[in-house]
Every structure is written in C-alpha cells, then in structure tokens.
Amino acid sequence: MRIGKLLRESRLAAGLTQTEMVAGVVSESFYSKVERGIHSIDADTLIEILKANHINPVQFFSKTLDGPIQESPHKKSLQDASFMANKIANSANKRDLEKLGQLKKEIDQAEEQGKPYYIWIPYILELMTAWITHSTDDISEPVKKKIQHLSKGNNWGFLNYEYLGMAFIALTPEQVLNFSHTAYQSYVKNSENILSYTNTVGIANLVIDFLMYAYIHNFNKELCAETFAFFDKNIPYEASFYQHRVIVRLYKTLFDNDTEKVDFYTRLLEEDNFTFCLENVPVAKKDGSHAH
Template identity: 30%
Template sequence: MTIGEALYEERKKLGLTQENMVRGVINKGHYSKIERGLENISIDTLFRIILKHHIDISDFFNKVKDNYYTFEDKKAEELKQKIMYAFNNNQREELRIYLNEILDLKEHQIFKYRTVIAIASLENNLSDLSPSLKNKIITKFYERENWFENIGALQLFSDCMKIFTLEQLDYFLEQLLKHYQKHTYSENMQERIAIICNNYLCYCYKQKMGGSNIQNALSYLKKLESTGHFLLYKYVMIYIFIYLKAI
C-alpha cells in the first residue's frame, strides 16, 4: 500500500472529505493528487495530517512499509516471522533451514548475529561458537559510541549477553543506563531497556554471578509505571530482589 492509498483508507474510516482531511495543512488539489499517487508528500505534511486526526502512527507505517522495502528487506521480514514461529514451536530443523537463508542475505548483519546466537543458545552449544564470531559481535559495541540509540544494537545486546564476559556486560549496561537516566524517551524504548535489564538480571541469577549493575537494573525496573505490560518486568525485579536478600 502506498502512502496515498493509506491516507485514502484512513480518510474513509474517519468519514472525512478531502477538504476536511487537509484543511489548514495543504490545499485540496495537491492532496487529491497525493491520494492518487500523482504527487509526493513531504514528511512534515504527512505528520501534520496524521497528528491532526489522531491517526495511529505505528499502524499507519505498518500499512505502507512493504511498499518501500527492498526485495531483501522484505525477505528479511518474512524470515523474522518464520524464525519466531519456529522458536515458539521448537522446530529445530526448520530453524537450521531459515538460518542458512538468513546467512545468504547480503545485508542485515545484526539479524544474522542474533539468529546465530539464539539458535546456539537453544541447542546449548554457545561454547562451540568461534572466538572470531564472538569478537566481531562484541566489537560492534566498542566501535559505536551511541550504540544505545540504535534499536538493532539494543536487540543484539539483549539477545547476546551470554557471549560477553561479566566485566564487558557490566561496562556496556552501565553506559546504557546512564544514558537513559538523562533523557526522556518513548514507552516503546522504555520497554526495550526493561527487557535488557530483565535479561541481565536473569542471566546473573542463572549464572550465580554478582554483576555490578544489579542494583541499577533493579532501580530502573522499580521506576516503571505499574501498568499493563510493564508489570511483568516489575515482577522479575521483585523475584530477583528476594533472591539477593536470601544470599
């Protein structure tokens, strides 16, 4: 679906004429051509229309993203869905097939690393991964000063903790938590950081290791709103806190 088609669909759902849709933003003639795909729309104008009518931004971009992906991007998205399904259903043979397809992609390096680590972890053979591969993954975080602003890097860090030494893990987590204590950020980003703290605490618990950021991670989770999906992370915090009191 193109942006024009998505705008048309949203306008119809709202029961608006083209004139009412864009009044105070752009002229109706220009907008009419946008809906028909005859003219482009600027990012500024698009956001003004979306925000004016309280259109769900995430839902809107999910409608149009496939039209702007490259062939390889589309393939990567399909493989992500297949991998997720295979993991949830413990389909190990399928996982190996999908892994080979993922490794054949020309780009999407972070997706490749995440999949390799996830499958190795599932099969309990992380120790069999080459030191070279582990070093390549860890080096990515040393090379990028602002890795904590990159969603792909955050996902990689969350998924690949088991290949870090505890010293490395604490160093990067400290960077991350210091950064997000100083900034205001979205609920989605709050949840990403919560997942990382959750994984870090579970990792320290399972490995019986006293990481230097345990209290910082607990404090982060404690400050989350006690609503909806954040409750899960707060329950983990309580469980780990009780464990720490017991040792």
C-alpha cells in the first residue's frame, strides 16, 4: 500500500482532519498532496508526523507491505466505535435522551477503564444531544477543541463537512453562515469531490444541518438562498440522496409558508422514521390548523 493512501486511512481511522494530522510539522497543502500521491515525503518528516499523532512508525511501515491498518491497542476497536455511532444515531433520530444518557455512561466507563472510544464518538453523542436540547452546556472541552480544529484549514474533506455541520448547533449564526459558505466553495473548487461519494454525503449532511439551524434561529429565506442553490446544483439525483432531497424540499416549503406541502414532506419523513429534523416543524392538527 502506498504511503499517501495509508496516511489517509490512518488519519480517517483516528477521526483526524488534515489540519490535525500535520500537527504543524509540514504545511496542510503539502500534506494533502502527499495523501493524494502528488508529492513524496522523506522518512524523517513522515516519522515526525506519525509520532505527533501517536501512530507507531514500525506498525505503520509494516502496513506498506500488505494487510489492514493496525488499530491502537489503547482505544476501542473501530468496529466497536462503528456500533456505538449507529446506536447514537438511532437514539438521536428517536429523540431518546434517556438512551443517549445511557450511551454516554458507556462511553465514560470505557474512558475510566483506560480504553476510550475515538474522540469522534463522544463528539457525535454530545452534539446530537445538543441538537435535541438546544443547549450546549454539556459539550466537553475536548469536543470544543475538536470543533475549533475542524473550522481551520483550507483542504476540506468528509470529516470537515460531516462533523462541522454537526457542530453548527454550538456556533453563532455568523459562524454558521461563514462556515457553510466556505464549505460550499471548497466543495465546488475541488474537482475530486464529484467522484467522492463520501464527500458528497458529508456536504449534503452539512446542508441539512444548516437548514435545521436556520429554521431554529429564524433565518429569513434570503439567508438560505445559497444553500438551496448549492444543493440543487451539486447533489446528484440518486436514490442514496432521496431523504436529503425530501428534507431540503421540506425546508423550502417551510420558508415559503406552504403548509400543504409541509404536511406532505413531513409525512414522507415520518413514514421512513426519519424524524430528527422535525422537532421544530409545525405539526398539522386534526382541524387543519397548525401548531408550532
């Protein structure tokens, strides 16, 4: 396996952005080209980057020959992390704060036992909880630092799109408008995104996060115009983006005050048990009126 590909896989496995991975050793631009196989990197610099991220150089170089990435023996496995992420997502979609609280206890216990989950697991849980409660009081310092790291750098990728969008609930309206604009520009400028399904999923999720935030914070329709235009132009008409498209259309009708279509798109999402984005959506009463 070539160095660039292995670096990328190791970075994603650890839940790190390129900005975090370089750790000030080299420029982010240079590192990005190393991952893509455009630039080579000398051994001393590579080892310095690996050590800065607590990646065992011997294990890393052994994987250039063959085999899967060596996971950290000091953390929960990636499979465990994936299972936990799915449980968090399912509980959040049901707005089940009690279950999310139980999952937080499991995550805290893993930390106490000396084998914690990767940082993006508590990150997801804390921010999903914040979206439900509309409170950032329980967001920890490590997660706040992660948000700060994600907001820096020019080489955006899936982690930036996915996780910064998730963090919108903890940001100011000005920050959300700025970061969403930067994300859209970054996506369009990088021609590789057209071929990257994961990056497209990430930016589509960021669009949804923006619209939920915009509705909660009473943005006017003009402030959402860029987001609607970006989605229509750049997100493909494919089955895998069906729910994204339904949600975007729901928010378009909300900003247009078209209650009939709001009810239609709301029912579609409810039928698919995709209700996370519906908390603040007006619900139709039996008499045809709406409660907000």
